[in-house]
Amino acid sequence: MSNFIRNIFRSNKKLTVNEYIVKKTITSFFLLFLFFGGCIWAWKWIRRQPPDKGIQQPVRDILTTNEDVFNKIFSKKHLAKTYPVSAAIKNVRFNGSIGLGNDFNPETWKLYVIKKNGDTLTLKLNDIKKLPKVDIIFNFKCIEGWNQITYWAGVKFSDFLKAYGLTEESHMKYVGLVTPDEGYYVGIDMPSILHPQTILCYELNGKPLPMKEGYPLRLIIPVKYGIKHLKRIGTMFFSNNRPPDYWAERGYDYYSGL
Amino acid sequence: MKKIVRKHPLAVRWFHWINFPVLGVMIWSGLLIYWANDVYKVGFGDKTLIKFFPQSFYDAFHISFRLAEGMAYHFVFMWLFFLNGILYVLYTIFSGEWRYLMPNKRSWKDAWLVLLHDLHIRKAKPPQEKYNAAQRIAYTAIIAMGIGSILTGLAIYKPIQLGWLTVIFGGYKMSRIIHFALTIGYVLFFVIHIIQVIIAGWNNFRAMVTGFEVIKVGDEPIQVEPLPIIAPPEAINPAENKDDVEIPELKN
Numbered sequence: 001m002s003n004f005i006r007n008i009f010r011s012n013k014k015l016t017v018n019e020y021i022v023k024k025t026i027t028s029f030f031l032l033f034l035f036f037g038g039c040i041w042a043w044k045w046i047r048r049q050p051p052d053k054g055i056q057q058p059v060r061d062i063l064t065t066n067e068d069v070f071n072k073i074f075s076k077k078h079l080a081k082t083y084p085v086s087a088a089i090k091n092v093r094f095n096g097s098i099g100l101g102n103d104f105n106p107e108t109w110k111l112y113v114i115k116k117n118g119d120t121l122t123l124k125l126n127d128i129k130k131l132p133k134v135d136i137i138f139n140f141k142c143i144e145g146w147n148q149i150t151y152w153a154g155v156k157f158s159d160f161l162k163a164y165g166l167t168e169e170s171h172m173k174y175v176g177l178v179t180p181d182e183g184y185y186v187g188i189d190m191p192s193i194l195h196p197q198t199i200l201c202y203e204l205n206g207k208p209l210p211m212k213e214g215y216p217l218r219l220i221i222p223v224k225y226g227i228k229h230l231k232r233i234g235t236m237f238f239s240n241n242r243p244p245d246y247w248a249e250r251g252y253d254y255y256s257g258l
Numbered sequence: 259m260k261k262i263v264r265k266h267p268l269a270v271r272w273f274h275w276i277n278f279p280v281l282g283v284m285i286w287s288g289l290l291i292y293w294a295n296d297v298y299k300v301g302f303g304d305k306t307l308i309k310f311f312p313q314s315f316y317d318a319f320h321i322s323f324r325l326a327e328g329m330a331y332h333f334v335f336m337w338l339f340f341l342n343g344i345l346y347v348l349y350t351i352f353s354g355e356w357r358y359l360m361p362n363k364r365s366w367k368d369a370w371l372v373l374l375h376d377l378h379i380r381k382a383k384p385p386q387e388k389y390n391a392a393q394r395i396a397y398t399a400i401i402a403m404g405i406g407s408i409l410t411g412l413a414i415y416k417p418i419q420l421g422w423l424t425v426i427f428g429g430y431k432m433s434r435i436i437h438f439a440l441t442i443g444y445v446l447f448f449v450i451h452i453i454q455v456i457i458a459g460w461n462n463f464r465a466m467v468t469g470f471e472v473i474k475v476g477d478e479p480i481q482v483e484p485l486p487i488i489a490p491p492e493a494i495n496p497a498e499n500k501d502d503v504e505i506p507e508l509k510n
Binding site: 018024028029032036039055059063066074075078079143144145147247250252253258 | 330
């Protein structure tokens with residue numbers, strides 16, 4: 001048997017049909033097993049790469065590439081579908097309390113906006129409320145896979161930036177938002193912040209934001225998953241580097257854009 | 259006497275075997291994602307027949323609490339799934355291989371005969387060709403499903419930037435349902451595929467690895483066709499040695 005096999009693999013051998021069948025079968029299956037072995041090796045290689053913020057480096061790199069690819073189709077003209085008020089759900093799903101520290105005092109809340117030159121702009125809720133108010137009733141999408149039609153109101157982020165002289169900041173690449181207790185923080189790319197449906201939100205279903213939904217001011221950004229809709233904004237800053245992001249540090253996609 | 263018949267081109271074999279681990283990773287990572295909002299079930303009224311999925315299933319495959327990992331791998335391997343799929347489709351178009359794969363007018367009727375035959379209800383073998391009618395339908399349907407997975411996947415992945423796609427599939431929720439149902443479809447396809455491959459046997463399976471099938475050309479001794487008569491018998495020189503007459507080789 002082994003002689004037979006050795007024989008058919010001699011390069012100058014003229015093969016009979018039978019020998020040809022055996023030879024081809026052996027080499028083809030060998031290649032198939034090599035391929036599967038290669039797959040397993042590649043998989044194990046990926047799995048043991050050092051993680052970059054909760055996910056293996058090569059995987060994280062491709063997520064960043066995806067961001068570049070899908071940013072090309074991003075347009076401010078692509079709007080989230082909006083609905084009539086009647087379509088909005090009354091009991092909005094409460095899905096996270098991170099950043100809503102217990103010792104929060106609504107009386108002393110202020111929004112701190114750190115400008116490019118290092119100055120801090122300190123604003124009260126009325127400073128925001130006096131800007132033109134917009135409603136948005138859209139399908140809120142959680143990264144977990146559920147969605148709800150919800151009704152929010154507030155000030156367009158782009159209007160806010162203009163009103164408080166933050167035009168220079170709006171040419172930077174990212175906005176960072178942090179809760180007053182610094183327990184939750186997000187970083188968002190400027191094109192998404194300037195999307196016309198992105199609002200600094202102070203109302204849910206026509207009433208002031210409930211405490212657990214981030215009273216007094218939160219972000220509503222329909223072009224992102226819920227993880228980016230930071231509740232209770234304490235500090236806002238601008239950067240050309242990626243600001244820290246709570247869930248991106250735990251393995252999620254930084255961009256998380258829809 | 260054995261005869262070698264070429265069956266699957268090298269490219270098709272590669273596309274087939276690459277798809278196997280890639281689809282495996284897509285289904286696995288898809289499960290990690292689905293777990294985070296596992297709301298689908300099959301039933302009627304209050305009665306649930308199948309819940310997707312029972313806790314024991316998640317436990318067996320270590321599915322729970324791995325959403326971030328699932329999304330990350332899903333959005334990496336989607337590229338391989340897409341590239342392999344698109345190259346396969348392009349190959350079948352440009353090589354003409356699609357002619358064996360697409361159902362034709364007869365396929366719908368013949369597929370019924372294949373089913374009856376496979377279930378041992380009907381004895382007579384339906385026409386096989388390279389792929390029989392049921393295979394043509396199955397292998398074309400799986401490509402349509404693949405396209406469906408990519409499009410519904412994009413509809414869930416970018417429901418605002420590609421909002422028109424989400425609308426086509428009946429909205430965000432419906433896109434997710436279709437995307438999930440197609441995956442269940444792959445699993446069912448896989449099960450039937452494996453059973454059929456086992457029934458069809460070694461020769462058929464080997465063809466997906468080596469590219470050829472081996473056909474036995476009868477056990478009876480090789481029959482040499484008589485030479486065509488060119489001239490009347492008396493014109494042949496009787497002195498000529500009969501052994502020199504060339505015997506035509508059997509054509510493969």
